[in-house]
Amino acid sequence: MKILIMDMVKLPLGSAGEIRRWELIQNLSKVGHDVYVIAYKNIELKGVHTTLLKAKKGVFGKLFSRFRYAILLFKLVKTHRFDLLYTINGLIGVVGYVVKIITGSKLIYELDGIFSDEWELIKKETEISVFKRIEMALLIRIEKFALKKSDAIIAVTQGIKNHLINHGINESKITVIGNGVNIDMFRPINDPTILHRLRKQYNIDEAEHVIIFVGNLAPWQGVEYLIKAAPLILKKFPQTKFLIVGDGIMRKKLEEMVEEFKLKDKFIFTGIVHYNEVSIYINISDICISPQANDPRNERSGVSPLKLYEYMACGKPVVVGNVEGNKDVVTDSKAGFVVDPKISEDMAKAIVKLLESVKLRKLLGENGRRATVEKYSWEKVAEQTTKVYESVVNKDKN
Numbered sequence: 001m002k003i004l005i006m007d008m009v010k011l012p013l014g015s016a017g018e019i020r021r022w023e024l025i026q027n028l029s030k031v032g033h034d035v036y037v038i039a040y041k042n043i044e045l046k047g048v049h050t051t052l053l054k055a056k057k058g059v060f061g062k063l064f065s066r067f068r069y070a071i072l073l074f075k076l077v078k079t080h081r082f083d084l085l086y087t088i089n090g091l092i093g094v095v096g097y098v099v100k101i102i103t104g105s106k107l108i109y110e111l112d113g114i115f116s117d118e119w120e121l122i123k124k125e126t127e128i129s130v131f132k133r134i135e136m137a138l139l140i141r142i143e144k145f146a147l148k149k150s151d152a153i154i155a156v157t158q159g160i161k162n163h164l165i166n167h168g169i170n171e172s173k174i175t176v177i178g179n180g181v182n183i184d185m186f187r188p189i190n191d192p193t194i195l196h197r198l199r200k201q202y203n204i205d206e207a208e209h210v211i212i213f214v215g216n217l218a219p220w221q222g223v224e225y226l227i228k229a230a231p232l233i234l235k236k237f238p239q240t241k242f243l244i245v246g247d248g249i250m251r252k253k254l255e256e257m258v259e260e261f262k263l264k265d266k267f268i269f270t271g272i273v274h275y276n277e278v279s280i281y282i283n284i285s286d287i288c289i290s291p292q293a294n295d296p297r298n299e300r301s302g303v304s305p306l307k308l309y310e311y312m313a314c315g316k317p318v319v320v321g322n323v324e325g326n327k328d329v330v331t332d333s334k335a336g337f338v339v340d341p342k343i344s345e346d347m348a349k350a351i352v353k354l355l356e357s358v359k360l361r362k363l364l365g366e367n368g369r370r371a372t373v374e375k376y377s378w379e380k381v382a383e384q385t386t387k388v389y390e391s392v393v394n395k396d397k398n
Contacts, residue, residue, distance in 0.1 A: 001389060002034045004076060004105075006087040006096050008053075008069060009039040015216065016179065016306045017088055017112050019275060020156075023182055027382035033389075036080065038072050051076060070095075077103060083393050084108055093146025100151075106392045109150035111160055113301060152392045154385065157325055159302030175388050178325070180381040181309035181372050185276065188315040188369065189283040198284050202243070202268050209240040209355055212285035214278060214307045217248030220298055222291035222321055224250075225341035227257050227267070232348035234266065237355050242267045245281050282314040286361060287354050291341040292321040299323065309376050312368030317361045319350045329376075335368030 005025055029035045029047040036049040044050075051072050056065045077099050085096045088110045100107045147153060147164065153174045155161040161174045189195060196206070204210060211233070213223055223244065234240055244254070244267060251269065258267045273281060282288060288311035292298050303325035311318050318336035320326035327338040337350040354361050 001083045001386075001393065002080065003028060003036065003084045003086055003389070004080070004082045005035065005037040006073065006085055006092045007089050009037050009045070019306060020112065020179060021088065023180065023378040024382060024385065027378045028385065030379065031382050031386055033386070036076060036082070038069060038076070081105075084389055086110070087146075088112065093150065094142055097146065097149040100149075106151040107149065108152050108154065108389065108392065109147055110154040110156070111147070111164070112156040112304075113160070152388055154388060156304045157302035159300055159324060163300060177381060177384045177388070178304040178376075179306050179309060180376050180378040181306070181313045183313050183373055183377045186279045186282070186310045186313035186372075188365075189280065194280060195284050198280055202241075202270070204241050204243075204268075204284070205239070207239055209237055209287075210243055210285040211240060211287050211289060211351060212243045212245060212282060213289045213291070214245040214282065214310065215290075215305065217244070217246055217250040217254060219250055220292060220295065221248075221250070222293050222341050223254055224257060225291045225293065225321075225344070225347060226289055227254065227261060227263065229341075229344040229347040229351070230263055230266065231261065232344060233351050233355075234263075236348075236352045240266065240355070243281065243285065244269045245273050245278065246270075247272045278310065279314055282311055282316060285316060287351055288314075288316045288318045289351075290318060290320040290326055291347065292323050292326060293341050294321065294323045309372055312365075312376075313372040315365040315369040317354050317364035318368065319347065319354070329371075333367055333371035334364065335371060336364050 005021070007021060009022060009025065025035055025037055025048055026045060034049070036051070037045065038051045038053055039045065040053055053065065053069055053072060056062060073095070082103065082105045085099055085105050086108045087093045087096050093107070093109050096107045099105060144167070147169055151173065153164065153169065155164065155174055155176050156178055158176050161171075161176050164174055165171050199206065211226075213226060215221055217223060226242065230242060242263075255269060258264055270281070288307070290305050290308045290311070292303050292305070298321075303323055305325065308318060308320065308326060308329060312333065312335050318330060320330050320336065320338055321341040322338050330336050330338055337353070339346040339350050341347050354364075
């Protein structure tokens, strides 16, 4: 099947959506599809037809890059007959709809979040210009149009699917396919030299326990609950460090909270870490945290956090918030504990229980690794995605 990925591919990979797209492109190629993509010139994708675009800096540079991207896109469409057009972007989805009408190709839209909900939370946490508010309102409307005009939608969670149905999207064209993990990149690392080097970089003693969070520091991630539980954990295990890997609009607020709790010497904020290095950070930890709470945003959309699968693939025990996408995966795989992160005592109790037992940490970590290999690899995601593609392409033939 000949597939055109209509969204730009760039490095470094930042958001979960960018990582999902990067991994899916490569794994669709592995399972036998003919995949075409436009990417910036610092990227090499093996087995993928890559049209390269030189990145430009500055406002005018970015405008030129987008103009050049549009030209390259229409050149590809003109010279190839694509079975499928694939996008996760509303604006590009509208372009895809135009291409679909002209060429007869099928349009697939993937949705990994409820943008309107996330935008409301972002507005509460940061100052937004009038222009940006108008832009976002317009993009929300554009996304709705693109979703309605697509031939099929892949929703990353059941909650997103339910949201779309409630907003008039035909249920029959929505399929839920969650996130996955690169099980070759994310795996247990047994080389003490590599792990010691990273500990030394952050001044973490070999005798200290490490509790890690990896991800976007967004309002719905729940990192503040870990900070609130930290004093209870440190009361039992004072030789513990908390490693916060990632960046986002909540970082400043979280750092201020750490200072308020007088925990500055216990929390380390690393900022953004290259995707290829995240597994090393996870491997120096004892316990991994995904503390999303069952608040309105998470309850409505559910979650499918990359971090959870990455933790499990590295063979680490997890403590997660009681929201769909966390609790079902962890319960089924027996990889850790599910807690109400808003109750500090619950989170602290689970973490302390794991810190008390090396044997338990090892058992739960092995369970998690096994589950990711059997069910949650990106190759498995690509196989599920292929079934959706085939059903859309073959629909008119039946």
